[in-house]
Amino acid sequence: xxxxxxxxxxxxxxxxxxxxxxxxxxxxxxxxxxxxxxxxxxxxxxxxxxxxxxxxxxxxxxxxxxxxxxxxxxxxxxxxxxxxxxxxxxxxxxxxxxxxxxxxxxxxxxxxxxxxxxxxxxxxxxxxxxxxxxxxxxxxxxxxxxxxxxxxxxxxxxxxxxxxxxxxxxxxxxxxxxxxxxxxxxxxxxxxxxxxxxxxxxxxxxxxxxxxxxxxxxxxxxxxxxxxxxxxxxxxxxxxxxxxxxxxxxxxxxxxxxxxxxxxxxxxxxxxxxxxxxxxxxxxxxxxxxxxxxxxxxxxxxxxxxxxxxxxxxxxxxxxxxxxxxxxxxxxxxxxxxxxxxxxxxxxxxxxxxxxxxxxxxxxxxxxxxxxxxxxxxxxxxxxxxxxxxxxxxxxxxxxxxxxxxxxxxxxxxxxxxxxxxxxxxxxxxxxxxxxx
Amino acid sequence: xxxxxxxxxxxxxxxxxxxxxxxxxxxxxxxxxxxxxxxxxxxxxxxxxxxxxxxxxxxxxxxxxxxxxxxxxxxxxxxxxxxxxxxxxxxxxxxxxxxxxxxxxxxxxxxxxxxxxxxxxxxxxxxxxxxxxxxxxxxxxxxxxxxxxxxxxxxxxxxxxxxxxxxxxxxxxxxxxxxxxxxxxxxxxxxxxxxxxxxxxxxxxxxxxxxxxxxxxxxxxxxxxxxxxxxxxxxxxxxxxxxxxxxxxxxxxxxxxxxxxxxxxxxxxxxxxxxxxxxxxxxxxxxxxxxxxxxx
Numbered sequence: 001x002x003x004x005x006x007x008x009x010x011x012x013x014x015x016x017x018x019x020x021x022x023x024x025x026x027x028x029x030x031x032x033x034x035x036x037x038x039x040x041x042x043x044x045x046x047x048x049x050x051x052x053x054x055x056x057x058x059x060x061x062x063x064x065x066x067x068x069x070x071x072x073x074x075x076x077x078x079x080x081x082x083x084x085x086x087x088x089x090x091x092x093x094x095x096x097x098x099x100x101x102x103x104x105x106x107x108x109x110x111x112x113x114x115x116x117x118x119x120x121x122x123x124x125x126x127x128x129x130x131x132x133x134x135x136x137x138x139x140x141x142x143x144x145x146x147x148x149x150x151x152x153x154x155x156x157x158x159x160x161x162x163x164x165x166x167x168x169x170x171x172x173x174x175x176x177x178x179x180x181x182x183x184x185x186x187x188x189x190x191x192x193x194x195x196x197x198x199x200x201x202x203x204x205x206x207x208x209x210x211x212x213x214x215x216x217x218x219x220x221x222x223x224x225x226x227x228x229x230x231x232x233x234x235x236x237x238x239x240x241x242x243x244x245x246x247x248x249x250x251x252x253x254x255x256x257x258x259x260x261x262x263x264x265x266x267x268x269x270x271x272x273x274x275x276x277x278x279x280x281x282x283x284x285x286x287x288x289x290x291x292x293x294x295x296x297x298x299x300x301x302x303x304x305x306x307x308x309x310x311x312x313x314x315x316x317x318x319x320x321x322x323x324x325x326x327x328x329x330x331x332x333x334x335x336x337x338x339x340x341x342x343x344x345x346x347x348x349x350x351x352x353x354x355x356x357x358x359x360x361x362x363x364x365x366x367x368x369x370x371x372x373x374x375x376x377x378x379x380x381x382x383x384x385x386x387x388x389x390x391x392x393x394x395x396x397x398x399x400x401x402x403x404x405x406x407x408x409x410x411x412x413x414x415x416x417x418x419x420x421x422x423x424x425x426x427x428x429x430x431x432x433x434x435x436x437x
Numbered sequence: 438x439x440x441x442x443x444x445x446x447x448x449x450x451x452x453x454x455x456x457x458x459x460x461x462x463x464x465x466x467x468x469x470x471x472x473x474x475x476x477x478x479x480x481x482x483x484x485x486x487x488x489x490x491x492x493x494x495x496x497x498x499x500x501x502x503x504x505x506x507x508x509x510x511x512x513x514x515x516x517x518x519x520x521x522x523x524x525x526x527x528x529x530x531x532x533x534x535x536x537x538x539x540x541x542x543x544x545x546x547x548x549x550x551x552x553x554x555x556x557x558x559x560x561x562x563x564x565x566x567x568x569x570x571x572x573x574x575x576x577x578x579x580x581x582x583x584x585x586x587x588x589x590x591x592x593x594x595x596x597x598x599x600x601x602x603x604x605x606x607x608x609x610x611x612x613x614x615x616x617x618x619x620x621x622x623x624x625x626x627x628x629x630x631x632x633x634x635x636x637x638x639x640x641x642x643x644x645x646x647x648x649x650x651x652x653x654x655x656x657x658x659x660x661x662x663x664x665x666x667x668x669x670x671x672x673x674x675x676x677x678x679x680x681x682x683x684x685x686x687x688x689x690x691x692x693x694x695x696x697x698x699x700x701x702x703x704x705x706x707x708x709x710x711x712x713x714x715x716x717x718x719x720x721x722x723x724x725x726x727x728x729x730x731x732x733x
């Protein structure tokens with residue numbers, strides 16, 4: 001099933017572009033028509049058939065869904081709580097989605113008696129890779145599956161696009177990745193929680209360190225020319241300039257189109273940069289880091305950045321080129337605290353892999369739900385009360401305990417990590433970051 | 438009068454890199470261009486073959502050893518796939534571009550999906566052969582040795598293809614088939630075989646290009662469509678069915694993507710399509726394309 005949907009999703013952007021090109025090259029109407037129909041097809045399959053899996057005592061099948069949900073929202077402790085897990089299982093974020101599922105499931109498996117006595121029934125829906133597929137997935141969970149809570153969402157635009165849906169239907173959404181500042185800023189809602197990060201945070205945390213320890217001047221900024229890239233760079237600039245640093249230049253390669261960063265690397269060299277602060281993720285992070293070394297910048301201009309530059313699956317792709325890169329993030333798997341030691345051990349024995357930040361975020365999303373339900377003793381009949389209960393808890397995360405600000409965004413400590421022998425290792429605490437509300 | 442020498446030495450790395458990019462693009466575009474010129478088929482499966490070439494490098498030469506084996510296997514697989522495509526499009530020859538586009542697009546989905554089943558959604562970055570691993574001093578600047586090798590191989594293939602087409606009987610036969618297939622057929626030549634040969638060799642070049650590009654661009658799902666898009670732009674700029682056009686178009690796009698982006702970083706997202714639009718405006722048939730009576 002997942003593989004069927006992959007085809008449609010991978011090809012969507014391509015079809016649109018190939019249609020455009022084909023139009024120029026040969027037969028406009030024909031290819032355009034072909035592109036249009038395929039896009040629709042991709043869209044339909046992207047909404048996907050959800051897969052339900054029961055955990056704990058719950059064994060309700062999909063058909064029983066609506067009734068289970070009605071009784072759930074009518075309160076009833078003991079009834080299974082329907083939780084929508086909205087994560088990418090197709091498209092470019094697939095690996096990220098897998099980490100999130102693992103983290104979420106680990107919390108359910110290791111806390112069978114939690115959630116205020118309620119059992120959890122998980123309904124997983126594919127977020128896909130575009131805002132459209134993500135919003136459609138959210139609509140499906142809320143209107144058709146009638147879930148009580150939704151957890152997940154990788155894509156920021158999908159989270160913003162689904163904002164009104166959750167706000168108006170008063171269904172809590174716990175975001176386990178999407179970083180757009182506005183989600184807990186201008187577009188904040190009492191029903192929307194975030195246990196991951198805002199784009200500003202990891203970069204803001206690095207500004208003072210860069211000034212004190214790397215270079216008080218001549219830092220060059222580089223990130224893709226889309227919303228997340230812009231917000232990430234702005235966060236760094238804010239802190240670095242406040243510390244007294246001067247930025248020597250900034251450039252923004254086209255997002256999802258750039259295969260070769262050499263011209264941008266030449267720009268960095270020509271600007272006389274003393275250090276580079278970068279944000280890339282996914283395949284772009286692999287290409288950028290490798291070419292940074294290939295063109296000789298690796299040994300001469302220190303490369304620092306937002307933690308996503310070296311997080312998760314990209315690190316294997318980067319290989320030796322990633323060694324020595326220092327980044328800022330709210331998690332690193334060798335963080336020295338008892339909660340993390342316990343978490344890493346459980347994660348490794350369950351999945352035979354080290355957890356990444358995406359796994360921790362989904363784990364904490366489940367934990368936030370648990371803590372909220374514990375406050376209300378499993379009662380979700382009054383959603384307004386339930387979300388206030390969730391907003392006031394302190395989350396004992398493997399990343400270190402954190403709380404949520406008034407806009408339900410984490411107030412959390414960031415860590416400096418360095419890639420040593422192909423693995424992120426803890427260097428030191430940076431600062432605790434709290435966004436303005 | 439600006440100092441051209443100083444400009445060239447200041448930007449040597451960028452220009453060289455554009456040359457390497459352009460020559461990789463040429464290897465993909467030449468097949469696309471010839472197949473269109475000869476068989477009137479816009480082969481949208483070309484990018485997927487490039488991707489398979491990349492996975493050949495991942496599978497057979499992840500650490501750079503066995504690179505030649507990967508090249509040979511990719512060429513062979515490309516040859517077979519190309520021959521297969523030639524056979525597949527034969528029954529629908531003359532049924533217009535839509536049917537061909539659907540067929541070749543379908544083939545590209547199948548190939549990319551099979552690759553995804555085997556190699557997953559991971560990002561791979563196979564290493565260059567150890568002998569070409571470091572950097573070399575060229576024109577007073579340090580440049581990755583492997584990319585110099587890509588330039589050398591690309592130039593060899595370009596010169597070889599040019600000589601083959603312009604100086605040999607085989608090339609004359611192919612050119613004649615492009616010009617008037619019915620006449621060549623009437624002379625007793627099996628034009629289907631010529632067609633299958635061009636399909637096979639053109640597709641093999643795309644697969645070889647995939648292997649060569651793997652240590653530079655990495656290998657991941659989706660890169661097939663990015664590369665196909667660039668190759669289509671090259672073909673549009675250079676003109677359909679022209680080797681010279683494919684080469685000049687590819688070198689031009691290579692420089693647009695390197696020197697152009699470096700000089701005008703804020704316009705980098707528009708340069709590619711700007712260059713294409715300009716060519717279409719001034720010479721709709723492409724720089725070296727024969728004027729066509731009506732757009733197909």
